[in-house]
Amino acid sequence: MTFAIVHVLPELLGTYGDRGNVEILSWRLKERSIAHEVLTVGVGDAIPTSADLYLLGGGEDDAQIAAMEILAKNDSLKKALENGAHIFAVCAGFQILGTQFPASGDRVISGLGLVAVETVSARHRSVGEILSRPTVPIEMLTGFENHGGQTRFLDDLQPLGHVVAGIGNGQGSNVDGLITSQIVATYMHGPAFSRNPELADWILSRKIGPLATLTAPIFNQLHDERVSKTS
């Protein structure tokens, strides 16, 4: 079985190096000799609905709206979830999965509604290092956030982490991102899997099952450095 990763619209959702998450997952699978493929879906390409893991990154307002329009057209992500796929979404990608997100000129854009969250415009942009204590058994999470929206849960949802430093979802919630049975979302750029190797493996193992130990100390060193500098 080849594990299929879909990199969703990187030219639109790829402003903050989040494409690195795709490269890192691919590298971690390759190092473990797990057969996999990365399908990069560009503007105008059909989005497959039978892959294993879909990655969405951050993007600017117009690009986020353009991505939203493309994704809404044929319900591809919804169909993929129905087929058992998992999604990892960062920042603008996270916001797209919710019911609505803001755009310049006081516009409110309807989201895909795949998770019960909505994003509203914040008075101040959230920019800087973010540290959160994860709600799943992995090490402290570290990233760099840069977003003008704040996201609130419309239902009783599990966050990805409880914020120790930084803003995260905002709205006084002190949490970052969310976890459902098939979706993990966050405001952490960095990219997230570069600084949080345990998060990368935890997401992979939810779909693949237990993974062999991978010795790649540089990612752990980077994680520890960022955590200690932000604490």
Next chain:
Amino acid sequence: MKLRIVIGVANFFGAMSRIAKRGSGVMVTGRIILKLQPDAVRILSRKRKVILISGTNGKTTTTSLIYTALLEKNEVVSNYTGANLFAGLAAALSKNLSAPLAALEVDEMVMPWAIKQTEPEMVVLLNLGRDQLDRLSEVRLVAQKWKDALATLPKRCLILADADDPFVVWAALDWSNILWFSAGGHGHIDASTCPACGAVLRWSQDGANYSCECGFARPDAQWVLTGDELQGPEHQSVKVVSGIPGRAALSNAARAIVAASFFGVALYDSAMSISRVTSVDGRFAKLRIGNTDFRLLLSKNPASWRETLSTSESGPERVLLVVNANTQDGKDTSWLWDVDFTALKKRYVVVTGERRLDVSARLTVNEIPHHLVPDENAAATLLGEVEADLIASYTAFHRLAKSVTR
């Protein structure tokens, strides 16, 4: 207080700061001038023809080359060492009060203020791309700031703008007195959507052309650089020779030749004087650390890393990367993952800097073998008695460039 006295006082404190080895004294001079005379930039621009140069990449080099070309015919003041914020502009304009021309590099975000204060004769717009996203915000927003500011230019002002950059074009296209320049486009990492309407921008396969369903499209350029030949709208032609390596430097040299031609300097004369410039503010300067002879290269963001890696490819086999993430570098290092470092695969790579672990993680996934060391001295020890390229982010570069004997 009379402005001349203000400048005298400011120069005195600037000199003291220089003597105390706290820097070049430029910022101190500029800050004191603006403190004592907030209108100084406006007053000092009044009797001069001012050229403003801005963009994400290449503004220090282009400003320095324009300054060099203009010197052929005129006295000129300039902040060609890159002090491109408010104080840097004030300090540059306070020099040589009889100089009729000023060539000023301006930070992208300071452009609205600089335009208002100097009422320029010419504005040179290079490019806009992602850079220090934590400070400068998203590219589209910077372009909007430019668009609003350019609308307030005095009617006589000529804009020389890059036709290959959709953000620059969108910011400038409403202006009637405009000349488009092209050195050949090759796509734009941030321009996947139309700056005018937000729809997906259509790019040609080779990245040289773009258009949108709303009518926004790449304008035809009047000045075109093909290979090393610069051609103008009236069949003017000149061979461009850059003493500074790389394709970006060549196109900046061409822009400088065009800009200077509007101030009475013949194309050939500009080309000759520009060809003799081999280093600008430490860029491509030589620096010996231990027994290693480094060539200094500045790299700040994905676009400039791509350019620098391509320029460095024909350089020495050994290369040292130094990456920091201070305010002037941008505090977010995520952009490292927007750079493809594959070109380093066949080279001997050493990595240092405050964010060397981020770089190392990136290179690991890019499958580039490399050595991690704590600082440049350790790198030199490892490299030994060889020539090597040293590619550094902003703060590391400027710290090292200071040690270069000018």
